[in-house]
Amino acid sequence: MAQGKGEVIVDLKGVSKHYGEGETRVDALRALDLSVQAGEVVALLGPSGSGKTTLLNVIGCIIDPSAGQVALDGEMVFDGRWLRRDLRRLRLDKIGFIFQAHNLLPFLTALDNVALVLHLAGRSRADAQARAQELLDYLEVGHRARAMPALLSGGEAQRVAIARALANSPRIILADEPTAALDSKRAGIVMDLLRKLASEQDACIIAVTHDEKIFDRFDKLFHLRDGRLEQDDTIQAGDPQ
Amino acid sequence: MNLALRDVQHNLFRFVLTCLGLSLLMAVVLAMIGIYNGLVADALNIVRAPQVDLWVVESGTKGPFAEASKVPPETRDAVARLFGVAEAGSITYQTIEADHAGSTLRLYVIGYERGRPGGPLQIAEGRNLQQSHFEMVADAKTGLALGDKMRLGRNRFTVVGMVRDTMNSGGDPAVFITLADAQVLQSQLAPAAARVQAARGASMSEQATVAAVIARLEPTADAAALGRTVRQWKHLQAMTQAEQENLLIRSVVDKARRQIGLFLGILLSVSAVVIALIIYTMTMEKLKQIATLKLIGAPDRTIVGLIVQQSLVLGLAGWGFGLVLILAIKDNFPRRVVLEPLNVAVLGAIIFGVCIAASGLGVRAALKVDPATALGG
Ligand SMILES: Nc1ncnc2c1ncn2[C@@H]1O[C@H](COP(=O)(O)OP(=O)(O)OP(=O)(O)O)[C@@H](O)[C@H]1O
Ligand SMILES: [Mg+2]
Numbered sequence: 002m003a004q005g006k007g008e009v010i011v012d013l014k015g016v017s018k019h020y021g022e023g024e025t026r027v028d029a030l031r032a033l034d035l036s037v038q039a040g041e042v043v044a045l046l047g048p049s050g051s052g053k054t055t056l057l058n059v060i061g062c063i064i065d066p067s068a069g070q071v072a073l074d075g076e077m078v079f080d081g082r083w084l085r086r087d088l089r090r091l092r093l094d095k096i097g098f099i100f101q102a103h104n105l106l107p108f109l110t111a112l113d114n115v116a117l118v119l120h121l122a123g124r125s126r127a128d129a130q131a132r133a134q135e136l137l138d139y140l141e142v143g144h145r146a147r148a149m150p151a152l153l154s155g156g157e158a159q160r161v162a163i164a165r166a167l168a169n170s171p172r173i174i175l176a177d178e179p180t181a182a183l184d185s186k187r188a189g190i191v192m193d194l195l196r197k198l199a200s201e202q203d204a205c206i207i208a209v210t211h212d213e214k215i216f217d218r219f220d221k222l223f224h225l226r227d228g229r230l231e232q233d234d235t236i237q238a239g240d241p242q
Numbered sequence: 243m244n245l246a247l248r249d250v251q252h253n254l255f256r257f258v259l260t261c262l263g264l265s266l267l268m269a270v271v272l273a274m275i276g277i278y279n280g281l282v283a284d285a286l287n288i289v290r291a292p293q294v295d296l297w298v299v300e301s302g303t304k305g306p307f308a309e310a311s312k313v314p315p316e317t318r319d320a321v322a323r324l325f326g327v328a329e330a331g332s333i334t335y336q337t338i339e340a341d342h343a344g345s346t347l348r349l350y351v352i353g354y355e356r357g358r359p360g361g362p363l364q365i366a367e368g369r370n371l372q373q374s375h376f377e378m379v380a381d382a383k384t385g386l387a388l389g390d391k392m393r394l395g396r397n398r399f400t401v402v403g404m405v406r407d408t409m410n411s412g413g414d415p416a417v418f419i420t421l422a423d424a425q426v427l428q429s430q431l432a433p434a435a436a437r438v439q440a441a442r443g444a445s446m447s448e449q450a451t452v453a454a455v456i457a458r459l460e461p462t463a464d465a466a467a468l469g470r471t472v473r474q475w476k477h478l479q480a481m482t483q484a485e486q487e488n489l490l491i492r493s494v495v496d497k498a499r500r501q502i503g504l505f506l507g508i509l510l511s512v513s514a515v516v517i518a519l520i521i522y523t524m525t526m527e528k529l530k531q532i533a534t535l536k537l538i539g540a541p542d543r544t545i546v547g548l549i550v551q552q553s554l555v556l557g558l559a560g561w562g563f564g565l566v567l568i569l570a571i572k573d574n575f576p577r578r579v580v581l582e583p584l585n586v587a588v589l590g591a592i593i594f595g596v597c598i599a600a601s602g603l604g605v606r607a608a609l610k611v612d613p614a615t616a617l618g619g
Contacts, residue, residue: 054617057617058614058617061537063537063612063613063614063617064612064614089536089539089540089541090539090541091539092537092538092539093538093539093540094539098537098538098617100616100617101617104530104534104537104616106245106531106534106535107252107531108245108248108249108251108252108253109243109245109248109252113243113248116243117243117245117538117540118538118539120243121538121539121540121541121544122539126243149252165538177617
């Protein structure tokens, strides 16, 4: 990879997000700062309703922040307003999403679910399929490439979804409770895999989790409280390299 | 990778079932159009069959189709002698019920003079009437076959020829017999009182009337002027072919036509709503998948393509199967079902429009959906 480690990929400054107005106003994020570097795997913790999903959605350019600045992979994308018009293209190129529910398209095979994002990014059909197969093999679900999502086990489906998130070699991977559907052994395997990807592809991973058993797989733990982030140093996080 | 096609393949059974339902609906719409056309075509067929220019009927009546008309048979000679008339013939029409092979047939009996206007236009099978008595040419819808013998009144007739698509506006298939036979039949089937009178020899002239005198004109003749001449004669009036056709459409088939026309309108609206609903729900069910597509970065083009292509495939399949279905069964209808290519094309265009409009609604909903809904929680 051309870029070195230590480079800041996700950089949020003074980001606020509120839903509704007046009586029903909810301040989900208040002037929040966050900076995540290449190769880092960080966890977002916090009670239900604390704004974790909101924060992921802001980083993923899915919802509009109310104020602040968002820079992704060295490019300022939001500064009081969106600076890029084509946010979907930005997502396609730079961001991979891993959902709690795998959200694979039910009418495409595992292979084509992964190939689709490559195809959308402009790769030829054959090329997209070859790369998709490679990714599935890498995630050890290659043998299920021709299966429809409904026939995959929870763990297999999650790994296919991860393959899809990784297909375009995004620099930012956002995961909302990626291991919630998995048993603790599988959860550990998935987290190890994400760590490996982060260091190999020089990407950063931001994951929401409630799962204490995997806390040690993260480099940093952030707590969301009152719409602000606090880094948690009490838990010994894993080795960043 | 065509997402629309892949989704159809994935839900093939359901898709086929939806198509089937839709095509049945389309078949009903097409049948209705065909029945509507058939009604008009049948009604006009009987008026056009003699291929004449002038109809001379009893004055004060809208005969011989809309109302009964009685004209003395000598009228034919008078009409034939008029300047500009090429040929003239007497003709009678009556609807009768007759038993044949254990069932009762309802027949529209046309009596005409051999060698004069009024006979069958085109013999599909067999030959035209050659003898002056007891032969008949029957429409195929009567169920009679060449060589069949059947009793009309007190005489037995032999079927010597077959025609197609000749029936009155009520759908009763036509049979042609000679004028002389028809007049005998008329007297035999007349009410008992009239028969008693006839037996006493009271009113033989009554028995001998015809329904109308029809005339073919020279190309240079003026039908309207001839009509004026005829109107000066006692008890007679004349109508041009166009007037007769108009009269028939307006007075005889008009109600039935409007009835079917309105029903067709309702049927079309129902179909439009059903198609729109199917396509709209089809899209609504996919909203979560569409949100996922947006999240992973699919452009609007991909999403719009998914919806529009699917609805067009659905519409096309429904229309196509519907057409095949109706073409397969249309000859089994008791009355004629006439499908013009233009009708079918117009229906196709309407369905196309409905599909585009309905997918427009779906597309609107799809483009509004927030990619965040794919993430949940
Ligand atoms: N679309 C919305 N409209 C209004 N309020 C919202 C909306 N989305 C989230 N909220 C509110 O914003 C706050 C933060 O929500 P968020 O979904 O980010 O919480 P979370 O930390 O992800 O919770 P959980 O752990 O339950 O998933 C909550 O109070 C929620 O009710
Ligand atoms: Mg959440």
